[in-house]
Amino acid sequence: MTMSDRPTIALVGPGAIGTTVAAALHEAGRRPTICGRSAHERLTLEFDGGQIVVPGPVLTDPHGIRDKFDLVFVAVKSTQTASAAPWLSALCDARTVVCVLQNGVEQIDLFKPFASSGVVLPSVVWFPAQRESASSVWLRAAPRLTLPDVPAARVVASALRGTRCSVEVVDDFVSVAWRKLLQNAVAGLMVLTGRRAGMFSRSDITTLSLAYLRECLDVARAEGAKLGDDVPQQIVDGFHRSPPDLGTSILADREANRPLEWDCRNGVVQRRGRSHGIATPISDLLVPLLAAASDGPG
Known part of the structure; x- marks a missing residue:
């Protein structure tokens, strides 16, 4: 089985966007390792018609990480980029794809210094999700990601295939x-x-x-x-x-x-x-x- 068939997945930053992606993965039976600043026993995604409860724990100590991952979603805000550095050091090696779920057009420049020799993959996030409490998020529309047409995008598309979070890959x-x-x-x-x-x-x-x-x-x-x-x-x-x-x-x-x-x-x-x-x-x-x-x- 190749990495793109069933990649090992970690997620850094279980805020509004991160919780949405974690819930989409969990709902499809792909439980990611979740990392953040605050410990939570569970995360909850609310949406019209239901909710998804993602079991924790949310890990808070990067020094406790023992494994490297094929795919790491980073969903911290640009103001928190430097705080993600210890997590990336712990989670990533040369084969890791780091998919940045963050606003802006400078994601590669911001994260390349922290991502070891792994691949930094920018994305565009197209869904309104807002935090309701420390561990609860309200999703107001169907989640969708846009990725550049590069080999690393296939790893993300494979990880999210069949989930409620759709992925589109574009040339431009x-x-x-x-x-x-x-x-x-x-x-x-x-x-x-x-x-x-x-x-x-x-x-x-x-x-x-x-x-x-x-x-x-x-x-x-x-x-x-x-x-x-x-x-x-x-x-x-x-x-x-x-x-x-x-x-x-x-x-x-x-x-x-x-x-x-x-x-x-x-x-x-x-x-x-x-x-x-x-x-x-x-x-x-x-x-x-x-x-x-x-x-x-x-």
Whole structure:
């Protein structure tokens, strides 16, 4: 049996995204080793029509790991990347595929220093899941991952085959990743207003969002993304169709007074824009405000 037939799986970071993936694997009879900062005897995924209870324990000491794994899902936020380093050292060797379930377009650059000589596989996560308690997550839509068309993607696709979390493999991953980043970037406006998706129904917020998204689109295209002129309107229309109470992970972090993923979701547009000589006047206003909301002082 080859690694892609039935890989050994570990998961680091059983938050909203990590719990969803762990539950999908457990439901299909593929129990992953779960690692995190806090010990839990079980994790619970709630969704319309039912729940999945994933038995623990959640391991908290990387020094207690004795085995290396074929596949490691890393679902920590970008602000917690360095904290995952001891886990990656314990779980990975040269054959390990490290699939990063994290926002942004810089996942390989962020994790390559910590992943030994294993393969770092970026992903795009397409599902709204929110933490309800320390060990409970509410999933609001069917989970889906997008991966680049590289050999390591077959390991992830095999691990998740037949689960409720679908996997799509695409040739033009850069375009998909940047499109998701545009969606995440404009969602950052929720932090600055303290409001949820219903705020996008305001005409002035729609106008601001479209202007910001067009700025982000210019940077995305300079980075090689092939995205049409209609993408900003598509993203705003998606917010218009969303439940008014739909939040986003960066808003949840602000409400809990946690550090924000402002750099990987918004700062990257400003940074990459400057590297290409592209003016980013809206980013130049939004990024310092998001950074201050995250890091203070005050």
